[in-house]
Amino acid sequence: MDATTPGPLDSDLLDREDVRRALAEHDFAAAFALIKKYGGLSQNRIASACRLTPGKVSTIISGNQQVTSVDVIRRISDGLRIPGHLLGLAPRSWEAEPVAVPPQEHSGGQLGTAEIPWQPAATVGLAVDLTRSDLVMDRRAVTRALASAAVSGAALLDPLEGWLRPPARSASPRRRGRLGVGEVGELDSTARAFRAWDHRYGGGLRRKAVLGQLSEVAAHLDEHQAPHVEQRLYQVMAQLAGTAATMAWDSGLQRGAQNYYLLALRASHAAHDTVFGANVLAGMARQMLYRDKPQDALELVRLAQDGSRDTAGPRVRAMLHTREAWALSAMGRTAAFQRATAQAADCLASARPGDEPFWIDYFDEAELAGVTGGRLLDLARQDPRAHAGTAASEIRRALNSRGSEAGRSHALDRIGLAECHFLLGDLTVAVEEVDRAVEAARSTRSNRVHAQLGQLYPYTVGHSASRPVREARDKIRDLLSN
Numbered sequence: 187m188d189a190t191t192p193g194p195l196d197s198d199l200l201d202r203e204d205v206r207r208a209l210a211e212h213d214f215a216a217a218f219a220l221i222k223k224y225g226g227l228s229q230n231r232i233a234s235a236c237r238l239t240p241g242k243v244s245t246i247i248s249g250n251q252q253v254t255s256v257d258v259i260r261r262i263s264d265g266l267r268i269p270g271h272l273l274g275l276a277p278r279s280w281e282a283e284p285v286a287v288p289p290q291e292h293s294g295g296q297l298g299t300a301e302i303p304w305q306p307a308a309t310v311g312l313a314v315d316l317t318r319s320d321l322v323m324d325r326r327a328v329t330r331a332l333a334s335a336a337v338s339g340a341a342l343l344d345p346l347e348g349w350l351r352p353p354a355r356s357a358s359p360r361r362r363g364r365l366g367v368g369e370v371g372e373l374d375s376t377a378r379a380f381r382a383w384d385h386r387y388g389g390g391l392r393r394k395a396v397l398g399q400l401s402e403v404a405a406h407l408d409e410h411q412a413p414h415v416e417q418r419l420y421q422v423m424a425q426l427a428g429t430a431a432t433m434a435w436d437s438g439l440q441r442g443a444q445n446y447y448l449l450a451l452r453a454s455h456a457a458h459d460t461v462f463g464a465n466v467l468a469g470m471a472r473q474m475l476y477r478d479k480p481q482d483a484l485e486l487v488r489l490a491q492d493g494s495r496d497t498a499g500p501r502v503r504a505m506l507h508t509r510e511a512w513a514l515s516a517m518g519r520t521a522a523f524q525r526a527t528a529q530a531a532d533c534l535a536s537a538r539p540g541d542e543p544f545w546i547d548y549f550d551e552a553e554l555a556g557v558t559g560g561r562l563l564d565l566a567r568q569d570p571r572a573h574a575g576t577a578a579s580e581i582r583r584a585l586n587s588r589g590s591e592a593g594r595s596h597a598l599d600r601i602g603l604a605e606c607h608f609l610l611g612d613l614t615v616a617v618e619e620v621d622r623a624v625e626a627a628r629s630t631r632s633n634r635v636h637a638q639l640g641q642l643y644p645y646t647v648g649h650s651a652s653r654p655v656r657e658a659r660d661k662i663r664d665l666l667s668n
Contacts, residue, residue: 199225209268210274210636210667212254212274212643214246214252218232229244236261237265259273259275263278264280271633274637276478281440306420308452309452309456310408312449312452337444343486343489346451346467346486349451350489365409365411365415370422373402373422381425381428393430396433400426404423407423420454421453423453424450424453424462424466427450428465430446431445431450436632438633440477450462460493461499463493463494465546468486470486471513480513483512483513484517491503499537500533500534500535505546511523511530516564523565527558531554534550534554556588556595559578559584559599560602562580570609574606575606584599585600596626598634598635598638601626601641608645620658620661621658624665627639643659643663646659
């Protein structure tokens with residue numbers, strides 16, 4: 187290590203609870219002190235790596251100055267090679283550096299590359315390899331996985347073109363299976379239960395259970411089942427892999443989430459389920475949007491729309507338009523964002539209960555309002571006067587239509603509404619909404635909810651004379667430190 191670039195901090199240091207808590211709270215007085223003590227870095231080397239003066243670092247460590255600038259936080263992340271998720275940031279560009287994958291993890295090659303044919307048998311092999319390696323992952327492997335970023339650009343998008351072509355059948359002989367429709371129905375019910383649990387609470391608490399079930403389905407598919415049973419099993423695999431992807435993403439495991447999304451896409455392809463495949467691509471687009479890759483996200487949405495043009499119902503089309511709108515707003519194309527949002531509303535207006543798959547039932551007027559409010563909030567961060575009030579109105583509409591039973595979505599709405607009022611300068615209402623947001627966040631295990639809550643923290647800094655704001659700041663800090 188040279189004097190200016192310490193390199194990645196030791197994984198054991200970043201795995202310490204006190205270090206992770208300090209980073210999550212943006213308590214850099216504690217974080218720098220712990221890095222000096224346990225990481226062996228001097229104050230001068232911390233300053234040089236983060237492009238700060240030694241005096242500035244000294245002032246931070248003494249507690250006389252808080253770090254609230256996102257630019258400075260990014261410099262700390264990049265200089266000390268602290269993964270973005272530990273600081274509530276999107277994955278940093280250096281996190282995309284290649285990570286060696288043990289040969290036993292993917293005997294067929296890196297998931298999503300051209301070497302893996304779009305064949306059902308290859309999909310089963312990928313499921314077996316993924317779940318086997320993931321189920322035995324130890325703490326060090328988890329730490330390495332948290333630091334690895336999802337693939338983007340042509341490396342991701344080009345191999346996905348195979349989704350648009352019919353699957354090629356494999357002629358390899360397999361053991362005879364005797365799974366019946368009843369057993370497949372039980373597996374399907376379990377997959378639905380896992381999906382519902384994740385949609386409400388988030389987090390990775392039941393991820394291992396999902397992976398175990400996914401491994402069992404792969405074992406059944408490795409046998410020669412009746413054609414109608416095989417197709418349903420691939421649909422169940424797609425559902426489970428999609429849930430595993432969401433859980434991994436919600437836990438900060440970006441590369442793992444992408445691997446399971448790709449497995450879900452391949453399973454839906456094998457099942458000839460283009461509608462769920464479009465839903466998987468929408469999930470991948472959302473991941474790209476959280477990584478500040480709107481162009482990649484837009485390409486994924488276009489691929490989903492192309493592949494499901496003749497099969498998707500109005501709810502699915504509406505959902506895809508909102509992902510399109512999200513990408514367009516992130517690119518600063520406000521007029522195009524508004525047009526895509528209007529198209530989503532038009533599609534949803536023609537939706538009828540029971541006409542589409544169960545997994546899209548969540549996308550209703552409340553969901554559309556919440557998603558639209560969130561995107562307007564993104565725009566409001568750049569121009570509060572033009573968009574903060576409208577964003578608040580949309581988010582309130584979502585909250586009025588769905589209660590706390592919505593779990594993770596409810597918590598994200600509450601956090602978004604609090605930020606809207608901070609942007610509007612209405613501290614009284616903002617503090618009231620922080621109280622509600624913290625209470626809602628307590629009922630979820632979603633890292634994404636906690637990361638969003640952490641983004642409220644800087645709004646509470648600089649108002650020390652206001653007791654309500656100080657109390658709101660303490661509530662956020664207390665929850666994030668648990």
